[in-house]
Amino acid sequence: MDTEKDIKVMIVEDDDEIRELMHMIIGKSPGYDCVAAFRDCESALKPVTVELPEVVLMDIELPGMNGIEGIRKLKEKVPETDFIMLTIRDDDESVFESLKAGATGYLLKDTPPARLLEAIREVHEGGSPITPSVARRVTNSFHPQSVSPLSDRETEVLARLCEGEAYNTIAERFFISGHTVRAHIKNIYRKLQVNSRGEAVKTAIKDRLI
Template sequence: MQNQAEARVVIIEDDQTIREGYTYLINNTSPYQVVNTYPSFDAARQKIGRDNPDVIILDIQMPGTNGIDALPLLKKTLPDVYIIMLTVHETEKIILEALANGASGYFTKNTPSSKIIEAIKDVLQGGGPMSPNVAKKVITSLQKNPDSPLTKRETQILSLMSRGKDRSQIANELFIEIETVKTHIKNIYLKLDVNSKADAIKVAKNNRLV
C-alpha cells in the first residue's frame, strides 16, 4: 500500500488529538499516506530520514526545539521535503521567519482539515499555500512605504535594530565596520527626527518603513 501512496507524509505536532485527527483524515480521505507521527522535532530528529517523507506537517510551539528552529535542520536532512506549518501563531514576524527558513506553506490550526489535504497537493505541485489571514500578513509586510526617506542600507539596519540586534551584531551581519553602522544610525535618527532607538523603531513601524 505504502508504495502506491501519492505522497508520504510525516506529522510533527505535540497535541495528540490533532496528530491522530489529521492522520486518520489523510489516510482515509486522500491519496496520501501518513507514514509516521511525532510529538516533537527532538523525537523525530534521529528517525525522520528513514521515514523518507515527501511532506512534513510541522507545529511551531513544541517541547524542546521549536518548529522555526527545526525547519533548517529538517531541510538539511531532507533537502527536497515540503514543509507545511500548522500553528496557532500568525504574527508577521513568525510567519516571515518560517518562510525564510524554508517552509512551503503556512496554516493556522483552525483551518478546515480538507484545506490541509489541498495544501499537500499544492506544495507537491510547487505552490505555496497559506491561510487567507496569513497570506494577508505576508502581502502587508511586502507593501513597505515606497516614499521612505531611508536608503536600502538604512532600512536594513533599522530592520535589524527592530529585531533587537546591537551595533556589533549588525556590523557582523552586514559585513560592514561598526563605525559605518554608527554613521547610518545617526542618519536614520536625523531623517526620522528622533533621538533614540525606541523612537526610531516606533516611527518606522507607524510609517511602514520596515
C-alpha cells in the first residue's frame, strides 16, 4: 500500500482565472493537495501558519505587497516551506531578487501544467527548478567576482545544476560516470557549506561563482 503523502501546495496569484485554473490542476492531480489559494500576500500571512504548505507558488506583481517581499514575510513564518516564483517577468533583477528573498525555483507563467507539477515535486525533493531560458540568461550573465573555492570541473557542474540539468545529463555531457558527478556535487556542497541543490544554486547566484 502506497502511504506517500500528498505535497501540500499554496497559491498566491491575483489573476482569478489563473489562480482557479492552477487550483484545479493541482487539486485534481494525484500526489498533490492544493490547501489554499489567495489573491495577495497579506491574505496568506495568517493562514500559512495553519495550512503549513510545503510549496508555495508565488506571483511577483500582486496588489499591495509584491511577491518578492511576500516571500520574505512568509519565510519568517514558515522557514521550511519552499517557494517557486511563477511570473511573466524574466528580467535579471526580478530573478536575482526573488532568489535572494528565498525563492527556490523560478518559472514563467507559460510553463505547461505537467512541467509545473514536476517542478513542485522537484523543489519538494531538494531541487531548484528554473525555466531554461531564464537559467541560460542567468548563467551567461555571471562573471566570478572573487576567487572561487571550486575547481574548474566543479564550477562546470555547478553551472549545469543552475541550468536545471539532471545528474545523468551532466554525466553524459562531461563523459564521466554518475558516481563522479555525485562526488563533484558532494564536494561543491562541502565547499559552499550548503546541504541541497537549491542552496547551491542560490549561493552560486548570490556570490557569482559561475
